[in-house]
Amino acid sequence: MRKSIATVSVSGTLTEKLEAIAAAGFDGVEIFENDLLSCPLPPEEIRARAADLGLGIDLYQPFRDFEAMPGPDLRRAERKFRLMERLGADLLLVCSNVSPQAIDDDELAAEQLRLLAERAAEHGIRIAYEALAWGRHVNEYLHAWRIVRMADHPNLGTCLDSFHILSRGSDPIGIEAIPGEKIFFLQLADAPLLAMDVLQWSRHYRCFPGQGTFDLTGLVESVLRTGYAGPLSLEVFNDVFRQASVERTALDGMRSLIALEQDLRGVAHPAVPVGFAFAELADTGSLGEVLTALGFARTGTHPTKPVELWEQGGARLLLNATGTDPALIALGLDSPDPAGAAKHAETLLSPVLPRERAPREARLEAVAAPDGTEIFFCDDAWLGDFHPSGPSTGPSTGPSTGPSTGPSTGPSTGPSTGPISGIDHVALTQPWHHFDEAALFYRTVLGLRPQESLELPDPYGLLRSKAMSNVPEPGTMSNVPESGTMSNVPEGSVRMVLNLAQVGAADIPWQHVALACDDVIGMARRLRAEHPELLLPIPGNYYDDLDARHDVDPELRRLGVLYDRDEHGEFLHLYTVTVGRVFFEIVQRVGGYQGYGAVNAPIRLAVQHAGAH
Numbered sequence: 001m002r003k004s005i006a007t008v009s010v011s012g013t014l015t016e017k018l019e020a021i022a023a024a025g026f027d028g029v030e031i032f033e034n035d036l037l038s039c040p041l042p043p044e045e046i047r048a049r050a051a052d053l054g055l056g057i058d059l060y061q062p063f064r065d066f067e068a069m070p071g072p073d074l075r076r077a078e079r080k081f082r083l084m085e086r087l088g089a090d091l092l093l094v095c096s097n098v099s100p101q102a103i104d105d106d107e108l109a110a111e112q113l114r115l116l117a118e119r120a121a122e123h124g125i126r127i128a129y130e131a132l133a134w135g136r137h138v139n140e141y142l143h144a145w146r147i148v149r150m151a152d153h154p155n156l157g158t159c160l161d162s163f164h165i166l167s168r169g170s171d172p173i174g175i176e177a178i179p180g181e182k183i184f185f186l187q188l189a190d191a192p193l194l195a196m197d198v199l200q201w202s203r204h205y206r207c208f209p210g211q212g213t214f215d216l217t218g219l220v221e222s223v224l225r226t227g228y229a230g231p232l233s234l235e236v237f238n239d240v241f242r243q244a245s246v247e248r249t250a251l252d253g254m255r256s257l258i259a260l261e262q263d264l265r266g267v268a269h270p271a272v273p274v275g276f277a278f279a280e281l282a283d284t285g286s287l288g289e290v291l292t293a294l295g296f297a298r299t300g301t302h303p304t305k306p307v308e309l310w311e312q313g314g315a316r317l318l319l320n321a322t323g324t325d326p327a328l329i330a331l332g333l334d335s336p337d338p339a340g341a342a343k344h345a346e347t348l349l350s351p352v353l354p355r356e357r358a359p360r361e362a363r364l365e366a367v368a369a370p371d372g373t374e375i376f377f378c379d380d381a382w383l384g385d386f387h388p389s390g391p392s393t394g395p396s397t398g399p400s401t402g403p404s405t406g407p408s409t410g411p412s413t414g415p416s417t418g419p420i421s422g423i424d425h426v427a428l429t430q431p432w433h434h435f436d437e438a439a440l441f442y443r444t445v446l447g448l449r450p451q452e453s454l455e456l457p458d459p460y461g462l463l464r465s466k467a468m469s470n471v472p473e474p475g476t477m478s479n480v481p482e483s484g485t486m487s488n489v490p491e492g493s494v495r496m497v498l499n500l501a502q503v504g505a506a507d508i509p510w511q512h513v514a515l516a517c518d519d520v521i522g523m524a525r526r527l528r529a530e531h532p533e534l535l536l537p538i539p540g541n542y543y544d545d546l547d548a549r550h551d552v553d554p555e556l557r558r559l560g561v562l563y564d565r566d567e568h569g570e571f572l573h574l575y576t577v578t579v580g581r582v583f584f585e586i587v588q589r590v591g592g593y594q595g596y597g598a599v600n601a602p603i604r605l606a607v608q609h610a611g612a613h
């Protein structure tokens, strides 16, 4: 399918936009009038520039407030037709009238649009009439189509825009009654569900398909059933995209269309991850002590890299002596088909990472997530790369942060058998201008399902948070088909939380690893007795409120354990202090609790900020 994008969707000057749009692989553009008006190049040169870049000018837009007026402004239309001839564009978008002068009279609207189409035809131009969701009298796509049908001119058709249709809750099934040849253009935008004025919603919060909550696949399926063969064109008004890197945004737009096409073809994700293989942390030598306190044992060292393997139960952490501040740098995901997962990632334009491998090391497929975190698709072979460590470490033998003992011939000490059983989730703070890109990445490249977005108060701003997991979420629109490997995935075995810090001066890119534990209270008692300095202190006011809401064990207060519950069960959790950019959370899900303790996150943030200032 031909892929296009409106110039309004990305940042920069018109020429910067065209270059980035072409580089991202689009076939065409919608030129937004403002971009043209502010461009110093004459239309002929813009046309040549686009042609040199291999881009067609698929649409010129918008032409506003034309139809159903006391008198049609054909003079203005003629000027625009001449401009379009110079530009080499032959399709003009006319959006439904928003003027208070507009008359509520479909016959008049049809008559004037017919007149416009006749004039356009003299220039070889066609008109695509679009219902804006906030149009004064015409704001439903089927109403616009009725007027087009009434006008009955070969040079007049309709333009469908997914935002205007879905934001009003209209059923896209009605599209199938429109003959495909009368759909002159299709604009695509997704959006998060927001209860707000529809114009503001449209002008500021549109996003690429797969980044919001609209079912674009269903809508496009309806459009394609009509025989429509024109472009899929992204038209996204977004405050963040207007500021972000034009190259990155254009590429992400292309990624969203590729994912949409895969979805339309019913391509199932070939290898949704089934668990966390490991989390890898950059270290300067301070994390070993924390892990030891938490009951981890160092069980392996890498023969060629300064990397140690630490284990407890099924939780595996790699400490990489990068010499940089502690930070989460990579995630290993257990994949039913690592090569297939990497290939799928490549189809979605994810940067596949080169691996410097020693001859005997397991092949690890890896891609870079938008925030730079390396994502490895693993089978079991990677563990064999590590040489067992000597019996030097363990929860009871005290901190060990010294250099590795090198290859050992003795048996491994094995993972220590503490109360921690695995990685429950990881939380990654995203740069503010890559949040939607990250959401699309985890949804399409990894095949995770988004849960609802939350906004949490932070002392210095708001934290936007979106959880994603390999649990199929009932009622969530997703680009990931229901079929395929998803049904074999253990429930909630890969959970990620994407956080967007909107906290200005105090913008600290914290990441954390949440460890599943079958006895948080026991863990807290031990830490409180042996390593109280590692526990994040929780204010008494929190417990006063907790007491008011729930009848909970008073020991939680003494231990600094936080609490939440949902309709499925309970959640007990505690936090360590932050080391560099990372901290650990110890979590216990009781009886199928599905959340992440988000209600308690503002408390944590406040305490963390107090410690960081």
Ligand SMILES: O=C(O)c1ccc(O)c(O)c1
Pocket: 061, 062, 093, 095, 130, 132, 161, 187, 202, 203, 235
């Ligand atoms: O916000 C607007 O005015 C506007 C203009 C043209 C469009 O195609 C559209 O969807 C919205």
Ligand SMILES: [Mg+2]
Pocket: 130, 161, 187, 235
């Ligand atoms: Mg539109």
